[in-house]
Amino acid sequence: MTRPSYIEVDLKAIRSNLDVAKKAAPNSKVVACVKANAYGHGAAEVAKALDGKVDLFGLACLEEAMELRQSGVETPPLLLEGCFTEEEWQWSSELGFSSVIHNKYQLEFFLSLKLPKPTSIWLKLDSGMHRLGFAPEDYQAAYDRLAQDEHSNSITLMSHFSCSEELKNPFNDQQLNTFVSSTEAIDAKRSLANSAAILTREDTHFDWIRPGYMLYGNSPMPGETPKDRGLSQAMGLYSEVLAIRTIAAGEAVGYNQAWRANKETTIAVVAVGYGDGYPRNVKNGTPVLVEGKEASTVGHVAMDMMLIDISHLPKTRIGAKVEIWGPNLSVSRVAEHSGMSGYELLTRLTTRLPRRYIT
Numbered sequence: 186m187t188r189p190s191y192i193e194v195d196l197k198a199i200r201s202n203l204d205v206a207k208k209a210a211p212n213s214k215v216v217a218c219v220k221a222n223a224y225g226h227g228a229a230e231v232a233k234a235l236d237g238k239v240d241l242f243g244l245a246c247l248e249e250a251m252e253l254r255q256s257g258v259e260t261p262p263l264l265l266e267g268c269f270t271e272e273e274w275q276w277s278s279e280l281g282f283s284s285v286i287h288n289k290y291q292l293e294f295f296l297s298l299k300l301p302k303p304t305s306i307w308l309k310l311d312s313g314m315h316r317l318g319f320a321p322e323d324y325q326a327a328y329d330r331l332a333q334d335e336h337s338n339s340i341t342l343m344s345h346f347s348c349s350e351e352l353k354n355p356f357n358d359q360q361l362n363t364f365v366s367s368t369e370a371i372d373a374k375r376s377l378a379n380s381a382a383i384l385t386r387e388d389t390h391f392d393w394i395r396p397g398y399m400l401y402g403n404s405p406m407p408g409e410t411p412k413d414r415g416l417s418q419a420m421g422l423y424s425e426v427l428a429i430r431t432i433a434a435g436e437a438v439g440y441n442q443a444w445r446a447n448k449e450t451t452i453a454v455v456a457v458g459y460g461d462g463y464p465r466n467v468k469n470g471t472p473v474l475v476e477g478k479e480a481s482t483v484g485h486v487a488m489d490m491m492l493i494d495i496s497h498l499p500k501t502r503i504g505a506k507v508e509i510w511g512p513n514l515s516v517s518r519v520a521e522h523s524g525m526s527g528y529e530l531l532t533r534l535t536t537r538l539p540r541r542y543i544t
């Protein structure tokens with residue numbers, strides 16, 4: 186018998202979500218972010234499904250890019266953190282990968298190398314997030330230094346939003362203004378928008394958009410369902426009820442007796458745990474669906490199992506299908522209840538869960 190827990194990824198949904206992004210920004214080229222194993226969906230499979238339909242794949246590092254190349258994916262990668270060593274720059278230049286440069290040390294190192302071919306560089310501005318990027322006052326000089334050298338054959342200007350899903354946060358305008366004022370005197374293509382900005386702010390689209398979370402069918406805006414934006418959640422995480430027991434009022438369940446019943450309660454044990462990437466410290470009351478009906482978690486999640494209260498679902502039998510999240514329960518909703526971000530829930534999933542693909 187096989188453990189009944191698995192991930193199902195609908196690649197058709199991912200293609201249709203890409204269409205939503207393209208429709209929102211019809212004049213922009215697309216960097217599809219498939220880093221971190223395509224947000225947990227399987228990088229090679231997702232990239233193959235989008236190969237030729239996007240202009241670049243956004244990846245964190247060379248190892249991720251190599252995995253796609255070895256899988257036969259042809260659309261070139263963009264290394265969003267850039268290269269870390271001389272060897273990586275050599276590979277990247279030889280294979281025609283695009284790469285971010287985000288600080289002066291990286292820029293000088295790149296320019297000091299003898300590389301086989303000129304590289305396409307994405308020059309990153311720190312427009313306020315204070316993570317990666319050149320400060321606005323250093324940006325023009327960094328661009329000039331790169332443009333005057335023969336190491337690169339094209340330069341794209343980019344920055345990244347810190348809180349674009351917070352639609353009323355004035356910091357978004359501040360970042361946009363910094364991006365515009367730091368780049369308007371430069372004759373080069375520009376890129377700023379991630380999913381939330383693609384979906385809500387046309388004024389951020391510029392020449393290239395960089396969708397990630399929305400490709401997988403999720404709205405980054407708190408409280409929104411995928412449908413609100415015409416998206417379809419691509420991932421379903423499924424399991425089954427493994428055991429059922431009724432406990433008396435006053436009894437506790439699971440590790441550390443972390444949850445205690447205040448009335449007689451029926452508990453179902455479901456075969457997904459933190460060893461699969463489901464968070465151990467998820468809040469009590471996080472929703473799951475049992476045969477399509479909502480129930481909620483109680484107590485600490487264990488390595489291989491979680492506990493749910495099914496007192497209101499007396500017909501539930503061992504073997505009942507459980508949707509941890511999926512087309513009927515958005516990962517964003519689970520995220521809101523669990524006190525985590527949907528991005529994190531998706532990317533935590535481990536390789537123990539088999540991934541099945543709907544093509």
Ligand SMILES: Cc1ncc(COP(=O)(O)O)c(C=O)c1O
Pocket residue numbers: 218243265345378379380381395396397398399405
């Ligand atoms: C530089 C950069 N661009 C684009 C994205 C995609 O963002 P989202 O998944 O919110 O669309 C990310 C994601 O972390 C990123 O780091």
